[in-house]
Amino acid sequence: MIPTMAYEHILVEVEPPIATITLNRPKVLNALSPELIREVTAALAELERDDEVRAVVLTGGPKVFAAGADISDMADRTAVEQLNRDQTGAWASIASFSKPLVAAVSGYALGGGCELVLMCDLVIAGDTARIGQPEINIGVIPGAGGTQRWPRTAGKYAAMEIVLSGAPVTARRAYELGIVNKVVPAEMTIEIAKRTARQLAEKPPLALRMAKEAVLRSFETPLTEGLAAERQSFYFLFATEDQKEGMHAFLEKRKGAFKGR
Amino acid sequence: MATEVDRHVKLEIENGVGWITLNRPEKMNAIGAVTRRQLAEAIKQADRDDSVRVLVLTGTGRAFSSGADVTEMVDMPMLSRLRTMAKPVIASMNGPAVGIGASFALACDIRIATPESYLMEAFVNIGLAPDGGVSWLLPRLAGTGIAYEMFFTGKPLQAVDAARLGVINRLVPAERLEAEVRELANELATQPRLAMAAAKRAVNYALESSFDEALEFESYLQEAQTASPEFAEGVQAFLARRSNKSNK
Numbered sequence: 001m002i003p004t005m006a007y008e009h010i011l012v013e014v015e016p017p018i019a020t021i022t023l024n025r026p027k028v029l030n031a032l033s034p035e036l037i038r039e040v041t042a043a044l045a046e047l048e049r050d051d052e053v054r055a056v057v058l059t060g061g062p063k064v065f066a067a068g069a070d071i072s073d074m075a076d077r078t079a080v081e082q083l084n085r086d087q088t089g090a091w092a093s094i095a096s097f098s099k100p101l102v103a104a105v106s107g108y109a110l111g112g113g114c115e116l117v118l119m120c121d122l123v124i125a126g127d128t129a130r131i132g133q134p135e136i137n138i139g140v141i142p143g144a145g146g147t148q149r150w151p152r153t154a155g156k157y158a159a160m161e162i163v164l165s166g167a168p169v170t171a172r173r174a175y176e177l178g179i180v181n182k183v184v185p186a187e188m189t190i191e192i193a194k195r196t197a198r199q200l201a202e203k204p205p206l207a208l209r210m211a212k213e214a215v216l217r218s219f220e221t222p223l224t225e226g227l228a229a230e231r232q233s234f235y236f237l238f239a240t241e242d243q244k245e246g247m248h249a250f251l252e253k254r255k256g257a258f259k260g261r
Numbered sequence: 262m263a264t265e266v267d268r269h270v271k272l273e274i275e276n277g278v279g280w281i282t283l284n285r286p287e288k289m290n291a292i293g294a295v296t297r298r299q300l301a302e303a304i305k306q307a308d309r310d311d312s313v314r315v316l317v318l319t320g321t322g323r324a325f326s327s328g329a330d331v332t333e334m335v336d337m338p339m340l341s342r343l344r345t346m347a348k349p350v351i352a353s354m355n356g357p358a359v360g361i362g363a364s365f366a367l368a369c370d371i372r373i374a375t376p377e378s379y380l381m382e383a384f385v386n387i388g389l390a391p392d393g394g395v396s397w398l399l400p401r402l403a404g405t406g407i408a409y410e411m412f413f414t415g416k417p418l419q420a421v422d423a424a425r426l427g428v429i430n431r432l433v434p435a436e437r438l439e440a441e442v443r444e445l446a447n448e449l450a451t452q453p454r455l456a457m458a459a460a461k462r463a464v465n466y467a468l469e470s471s472f473d474e475a476l477e478f479e480s481y482l483q484e485a486q487t488a489s490p491e492f493a494e495g496v497q498a499f500l501a502r503r504s505n506k507s508n509k
Binding site for chain 1: 459462466469477478481482484485
C-alpha cells in the first residue's frame with residue numbers, strides 16, 4: 001500500500017489499480033463538514049494524478065454513508081455568510097473526477113450524502129441503505145445538486161417525490177428509480193463496490209475516461225452536439241495504443257493488457 | 262405504563278426465546294389502540310434484544326386474536342418488522358385469528374396451530390376491504406383462489422384446510438401446543454443466528470426480485486456467511502462428527 005497524505009476526516013486506501021476513500025466521522029454519522037469535503041476533493045486530485053489508480057470507491061463505511069451536512073454549523077448563519085462560504089461550490093471537482101467513481105452506500109445517505117452519491121458513476125447499495133433529500137423539512141432545499149441530478153437521473157416525478165416530500169427511500173426503491181445499480185447485503189457493500197471498481201480498472205483507462213466524459217456531457221449538451229463530441233472521442237481513441245491492443249487482443253481471442261497510452 | 266403492559270401484552274424471555282402473549286382473553290385478544298401500542302413496543306424490544314434469538318407470538322384464552330376495533334385501523338409498521346427482523350418468528354395459534362389478528366399470524370415466519378383455530382378475513386361483512394397486509398400475504402401463502410374466497414365470503418379458513426395448503430406448518434392438539442412450540446423455538450434458539458437471519462434476508466429479497474437478482478443476492482449472503490465464525494464452527498463440528506463415526 002502506498003502511503004498518502006494524512007487526512008483527518010477521511011481514510012484513503014490505495015490498493016492499485018483501485019483506491020478507496022472512506023468518509024470517517026463516525027460520531028456524527030459522517031456529517032459533511034467543509035473540511036471533510038475539502039479532504040475528499042484533495043484526495044481525488046491526488047488520485048487523479050496517480051496512474052496506478054484506475055478506479056475509486058467512495059464509501060462511508062459499513063454503517064452509514066453520510067447523514068447530510070452539519071446543521072448546528074448552519075442554523076444561525078446569514079444568507080451573505082452562506083454565499084461567501086460557498087460551501088457546495090467546492091463539490092464541483094468531485095463531479096468532474098475523470099476516473100470511474102463507485103459509491104458504496106450502507107445506511108443513511110441523506111441530504112449532502114445523497115448528493116455525493118449522485119456525483120458517483122455507479123452505486124452499490126447495501127440492503128440497509130436509505131437515500132433521500134430531507135432539506136425541505138428544515139426550511140431549505142438541496143444545495144449540492146439534488147434538485148438537478150435527481151430529475152436528470154430518475155425523472156421529474158421521482159425527483160419531485162424525493163425533493164418535495166423529504167422522505168428517504170429504501171435501497172430497493174432507489175434501485176427501481178435507477179439511481180442504484182445493485183442492492184447487496186449491507187456487510188458486503190464495500191467488497192462488491194471494490195470488486196466493481198477492479199473490474200472497471202481492467203478496462204482501457206483512456207476509453208474509460210472518454211466514455212465517462214461523454215455520458216456526463218449528455219446532461220449538458222443538445223443531442224447533435226453530444227453526438228458530434230462522442231464521434232470525435234471515438235476517432236481520437238484510434239490514436240491510442242490501447243485501441244490497437246484491444247482490437248488485436250479481441251481478434252486473437254486473448255485478454256487485452258491496457259496501459260493508458 | 263408497566264401495569265398497562267402487564268394487562269394487554271406480555272413479553273417474557275426464556276432460554277433465548279421471547280414469548281409475546283396477547284393477554285386480554287376476556288376480549289378475545291382484540292387489538293385496540295392500547296394493545297397495539299404495547300404490542301409494537303414488545304415487538305421492537307424483542308427485535309432489539311440480542312438475547313432473544315427466536316420470537317413466539319401467541320394469545321391467552323380461546324382466541325389468538327379477534328382483530329381490531331374497526332374505528333382504529335391504521336398502518337402497522339410492526340407487521341413489516343415481524344417479516345424482516347433478523348430472527349425467526351413463530352405464531353403459536355391457540356385459537357382463531359381474525360382480521361388484523363390473522364395478519365399478525367400470517368406475517369410470522371412459521372405457524373403452528375390447534376385444530377380448532379382458523380384464519381378469517383371478515384372485512385367484507387362490514388363493507389371493508391382487506392387490510393393489514395393480507396392482500397400481499399394470503400395470495401403468496403395460499404394462492405389467489407383461496408385468498409379471494411376468504412376476502413369475498415368473509416368465511417373462515419379452518420386450520421385443517423390451512424395446514425393442507427401449507428399456510429399453517431402443522432396442527433397440534435391444544436393441550437400440547439405450548440410444549441411443541443417451545444420445543445421448536447428452543448431448537449431454533451440454538452441454530453446459527455446469522456445463518457437464519459441470512460435466510461430471512463434472502464427470502465425477503467427474493468420476494469421482490471427476479472430469479473437472477475435473487476441468485477446474485479444469495480451468493481453475496483453466502484460469501485458473507487462463509488467468512489463468519491458460525492461457518493468455521495459448523496465445519497469443525499461436522500468434521501468432528503465424521504471422524505467420530507469413522508473411528509467407530
